[in-house]
Amino acid sequence: MKLLARTNRYYLGLSALLFVLGTGLLYGGLQYALAHEVDEQLQQQRVYLTERIRATGALPTITMPQELTIDGPTRSESLRDTIIFDTIEHEAVPFRVISFPVAVRGQPHWLTLRKSLLETEDILKVILMVMLAVMTLLFGSLLLLNQWLSRWLWAPFRRTLKALRGYQLQQPQSLELPETPIDEFSELNQAVAQLTQRVAADYRALKEFTENAAHETQTPLAIMQAQLEQLVQDPELPERTLAAVQDVYRAARRLSRLHQALTLLSKIENRQFGSDGRPVQLDGVVQEKLRQLQDFMEAKAVNPQVDPLPPVALVMHPALAESLVGNLLQNAVKHNVQGGQLQVRLTAAALEITNTGPELRTDPMLLLGRFRKHNAASDSPGLGLSIAEQICTYYGFRLTYAYAPVGSLHTLRVTF
Amino acid sequence: MPWFRLLPRLYAVSTGLVFAGWRWRRLQICSRFSFLLAGLAASCRSCPFPFYAVKILIVEDEAPLRTTLLEFLRHDGYVCEVAENYAQAHEKIKLYQYDCVLVDLTLPDGSGLDLVRTLKADKSIAGVLIISARGSLDDKVQGLELGADDYLQKPFHLAELNARLRAIIRRRQFQGQRHIAFRDLTIFPDQSLVLVKDQPLTLTRREYDLLLFLLANPNRVLTKEAIAEHIWGDDADMADSFDFIYTHFKNLRKKLQEHGADNYIRTIYGLGYKLETA
Numbered sequence: 023m024k025l026l027a028r029t030n031r032y033y034l035g036l037s038a039l040l041f042v043l044g045t046g047l048l049y050g051g052l053q054y055a056l057a058h059e060v061d062e063q064l065q066q067q068r069v070y071l072t073e074r075i076r077a078t079g080a081l082p083t084i085t086m087p088q089e090l091t092i093d094g095p096t097r098s099e100s101l102r103d104t105i106i107f108d109t110i111e112h113e114a115v116p117f118r119v120i121s122f123p124v125a126v127r128g129q130p131h132w133l134t135l136r137k138s139l140l141e142t143e144d145i146l147k148v149i150l151m152v153m154l155a156v157m158t159l160l161f162g163s164l165l166l167l168n169q170w171l172s173r174w175l176w177a178p179f180r181r182t183l184k185a186l187r188g189y190q191l192q193q194p195q196s197l198e199l200p201e202t203p204i205d206e207f208s209e210l211n212q213a214v215a216q217l218t219q220r221v222a223a224d225y226r227a228l229k230e231f232t233e234n235a236a237h238e239t240q241t242p243l244a245i246m247q248a249q250l251e252q253l254v255q256d257p258e259l260p261e262r263t264l265a266a267v268q269d270v271y272r273a274a275r276r277l278s279r280l281h282q283a284l285t286l287l288s289k290i291e292n293r294q295f296g297s298d299g300r301p302v303q304l305d306g307v308v309q310e311k312l313r314q315l316q317d318f319m320e321a322k323a324v325n326p327q328v329d330p331l332p333p334v335a336l337v338m339h340p341a342l343a344e345s346l347v348g349n350l351l352q353n354a355v356k357h358n359v360q361g362g363q364l365q366v367r368l369t370a371a372a373l374e375i376t377n378t379g380p381e382l383r384t385d386p387m388l389l390l391g392r393f394r395k396h397n398a399a400s401d402s403p404g405l406g407l408s409i410a411e412q413i414c415t416y417y418g419f420r421l422t423y424a425y426a427p428v429g430s431l432h433t434l435r436v437t438f
Numbered sequence: 439m440p441w442f443r444l445l446p447r448l449y450a451v452s453t454g455l456v457f458a459g460w461r462w463r464r465l466q467i468c469s470r471f472s473f474l475l476a477g478l479a480a481s482c483r484s485c486p487f488p489f490y491a492v493k494i495l496i497v498e499d500e501a502p503l504r505t506t507l508l509e510f511l512r513h514d515g516y517v518c519e520v521a522e523n524y525a526q527a528h529e530k531i532k533l534y535q536y537d538c539v540l541v542d543l544t545l546p547d548g549s550g551l552d553l554v555r556t557l558k559a560d561k562s563i564a565g566v567l568i569i570s571a572r573g574s575l576d577d578k579v580q581g582l583e584l585g586a587d588d589y590l591q592k593p594f595h596l597a598e599l600n601a602r603l604r605a606i607i608r609r610r611q612f613q614g615q616r617h618i619a620f621r622d623l624t625i626f627p628d629q630s631l632v633l634v635k636d637q638p639l640t641l642t643r644r645e646y647d648l649l650l651f652l653l654a655n656p657n658r659v660l661t662k663e664a665i666a667e668h669i670w671g672d673d674a675d676m677a678d679s680f681d682f683i684y685t686h687f688k689n690l691r692k693k694l695q696e697h698g699a700d701n702y703i704r705t706i707y708g709l710g711y712k713l714e715t716a
Contacts, residue, residue, distance in 0.1 A: 054715070067586040236571060237544055237571040238571075240591075241500055241503070244500075244594065245500060248506040248507070248510070248596055249506055251504065251595060251596045251661065252506055252510060254709055256659060264708070264709065268708060268709060271663070274593070275593075278593050279675060312669070315676075317681075318676050318682075321678050321681070322681060348673075352673060356676055434481045
């Protein structure tokens with residue numbers, strides 16, 4: 023719900039309450055004032071009539087029987103309300119009545135004066151109408167005012183919001199927000215600018231950390247590798263030493279590859295591939311990767327069945343697209359059996375790779391975890407599928423691993 | 439096709455092209471000093487470019503690696519100088535002319551990328567090979583965009599470094615007909631043609647790649663790991679790659695033998711292979 027709609031709702035509630043209260047008060051007050059006025063008029067007429075009767079010594083002539091009647095001497099003096107049926111309008115009309123005695127030549131007479139009161143219904147009608155009109159006017163103008171305010175006063179807020187939406191961590195410059203004369207918004211802008219600066223600094227530190235970690239690990243490994251390669255050039259090297267050197271050399275290679283894989287994983291996790299995405303022809307990547315794996319497939323007598331690849335373009339970092347397809351296909355070839363099958367299906371919605379492989383007893387989805395490998399003694403660190411999964415997560419794809427015991431078929435599916 | 443996929447291809451095309459002769463133009467350019475040195479260099483059996491001493495600057499801050507590189511490249515017949523930090527390297531590239539500069543990106547007092555910028559701003563003829571432990575794609579892209587010829591990630595195989603170095607130098611310095619002559623072999627990389635004693639030899643793509651890689655590193659033990667990574671790149675750690683290398687070498691050796699080129703490739707048991715210069 024919009025902030026404005028919410029405040030408007032409260033305004034409306036409050037005005038309705040005030041309207042009811044105001045109507046009640048106005049009604050009561052008017053009623054009282056009118057009744058008071060009528061009473062005063064009746065009293066004045068009484069004084070006037072009494073004076074005239076004393077001066078003329080005769081009863082007044084009755085011209086309006088509704089307003090003045092002369093009754094017998096049975097009455098008591100009173101000022102009261104009464105309702106008289108109006109024969110012309112055919113409705114009951116409230117009257118204020120005063121009865122008082124007068125003496126004409128020693129003879130006592132009772133006079134009754136009546137004055138019609140305004141009908142309650144009429145008063146209420148008028149009050150309601152006036153109040154409603156006022157309220158509509160008030161609320162209408164409030165709405166218009168708010169609309170105007172939201173357009174003009176809230177503009178800096180919208181600008182900030184837009185800037186934040188377009189903000190990307192990878193961009194080198196921090197968020198530039200326009201000046202605003204309104205304290206609240208300028209405070210907000212300040213806080214936002216500080217926040218983005220902090221976040222950008224953290225991001226840079228993290229990025230530097232992964233790069234430094236890579237540097238600090240790969241450099242000693244490079245030294246080891248180069249020295250060992252020089253060492254094996256020595257023809258005088260005893261065989262036992264050579265075997266040891268070879269083991270160390272392989273271990274160094276393995277460590278280096280492991281570290282490269284881990285660095286790639288943390289880079290994807292830290293979103294360091296950022297906005298470098300461009301449309302990548304996935305069919306081309308698949309074809310190229312299959313070509314690169316040709317030797318390995320031939321050695322296992324695996325004949326890949328590739329359905330005609332439709333052109334599928336995805337906005338990705340090219341290196342990540344290659345890594346994703348490469349890891350999936352490598353996995354399918356590496357764990358394939360002699361003379362096994364390999365099926366590749368690519369549609370606009372998914373990439374599906376099915377291959378024959380060893381029998382699986384665990385949940386296949388577990389194999390997507392880090393350092394999970396089917397054959398624990400294998401040389402590879404078991405990070406290929408986790409890298410593929412991480413790339414999928416990064417781009418909002420879904421990677422699923424299914425295993426069908428019939429034919430021992432492993433299916434890896436990336437749903438875009 | 440992504441740009442980086444072109445690299446290995448470009449590199450494969452130009453790998454191992456040995457230019458046996460020298461040209462007048464080259465001679466005119468090179469200084470008298472280096473011409474004198476050329477005699478020395480030519481006497482080295484594994485010299486990559488006979489009659490011409492190729493000058494290389496190694497910019498690397500890690501002393502052990504620097505020493506290994508120096509030893510390795512000198513052994514291969516290059517004239518090498520070293521710089522251990524940015525200031526030294528900057529001074530040297532301003533003062534002297536090199537054929538190729540090996541640049542480490544992370545230096546204690548500056549960035550190797552700035553050295554690449556300086557070289558390019560000076561319109562230096564030197565080829566640039568970046569060696570970096572930062573596998574960062576940004577660095578790679580930036581380095582190549584600045585005009586570096588190649589990028590090698592640490593740790594690398596020395597044989598791979600050598601192959602790429604030769605490719606760079608050849609691309610930059612020598613034009614015209616290229617062929618590689620080695621004992622009884624003559625190879626025309628532009629036509630993928632291999633002659634043994636003037637008889638054409640039919641090789642598979644892989645066998646040909648392997649032969650070129652060997653020719654870039656004669657008389658040197660090439661580990662199976664280095665060969666596998668050269669041929670298959672990221673896929674090298676697939677379980678069977680060493681078996682393939684074995685099969686390919688067996689076939690290659692057999693084909694060479696059939697054409698009377700015996701004892702060219704020696705197997706170093708358990709370790710790798712070596713191209714024998716004699």
